[in-house]
Amino acid sequence: MGPSGALVELSGVGRRYSVGSNEVVALADVSLRVAAEDLVVVLGPSGSGKTTLLNIIGALDSPSEGRVVVAGQDITRASRKELFAFRRHGVSFVFQTFNLFPALTALENVEFGADAAGQDHVREVARCWIASGSPSERLTSPTSCWAASSNGSDRAPLASGNPILLADEPTGELDFQTGIQILELLHAQAHTGRAVLVVTHNREIARVADRVVELSSGHVVRDGPPEGGQLEIADLRW
Template identity: 45%
Template sequence: MSRAARTESTKSPDPSGDRTPPALRLAGVGKSYGAGVARVVALRDVELEVAQGEFVVLLGPSGSGKTTLLNLIGGLDQPSEGTIEVLGHDVAALRGKQRTEYRRDRIGFVFQFFNLVPTLTARENVEVLAELTGTDAATRSGEALRRVGVGEVADRFPGQLSGGQQQRVAIARAIVKRPPLLLADEPTGSLDLDTGRQVLGVLRELARTGDHTIVVVTHNSEIARMADRVLRLHSGAISESAVVERPVEAAELRW
């Protein structure tokens, strides 16, 4: 951990006594697969609070449970034990249609691979989701594309865009529904340094506006330098949580 970070509890401090619920709270969360001698424990007794508007980076080697944890928070999988709350709502208790609505309305996903529909323009890729989550889909889609800096390429197809532009379109698609929680799994994994820094700068700015709480999963420890807080995951458990006292700008990152 850098000198600009200090270790702390996994719970976000609240010196003001403000009762605003955290964006995310996990208590005793575990995930296992199989049974008996074939049982595999992916996560164990995870305790965590993330404040609204916080930019958190989750670090860990392959197999440490990072993606499993992100999938649980995002409602793509269910914990074997424990509770997961997003803005006070118990995610672990959701089933069927409620879980689908939770993923649709409250969570934005950004992945390493852009997953854009190649036969749709950038604008149309965003509008597909916008139409499912409210009115004025065209207006909201245009605003989302401009917000991440690709408004000028809205009518181009993915194959006509650079990797960085495609990832920004993917981010626009994730935020067009204005989700309180944005989950990014290795968002720069397929990008070069300059493009990766541009994408991280977009994510950092989204957190600064206070509209989105962002959790980034990565194996790249350099990205931790721009976070508000860094969590390290080892063998399915959080081994360290540290506040970054002087986060750097994305343009200062090197890898």
């Protein structure tokens, strides 16, 4: 944990990208703390910096400025070796898109994650996902793969003991019932002592969180309880 007892601690974090002669500001002066057992929803429109924020917390991307301490480790000062260990044991991702490392195949990418977590069943799930057909089917196939591999009792991508769980639009293209199931699983994860950050652009989904961090053009424009009050997942409609 960081000095404040938070599992995730960002101070003055910015991320700029150069695009030709232009500069895109993806994140600007973001300061944020997330404690164990927090379920935080990161809300914002497309392009507001949600994925950039998650990737920086997960050490898949580095900030242009600021400091990031996750699970007690200053990942802005870590060596490559330390970062490698951090990605294995510090964070778990539930991804919006599939491919992580362009040089690896999709299967190799997920197998990398499986080896990292030491979980054979993750590999099984990976094979099921990747074998499951067309790109459009791919979006809905994870759930059936999870169900097939675990009788619905546990969910492979959520099953590692890593203290931080990061989910980027986990309900994105899923049907309502499946989306609800995933939210329930993420919610339960927070109750096991993890810090859970869930990205969405859906205001209704955001209402199941303890806390909503809202981004607009890379800035945190709101950080507090959900607008309109917190909702039980069972009462959710979208």
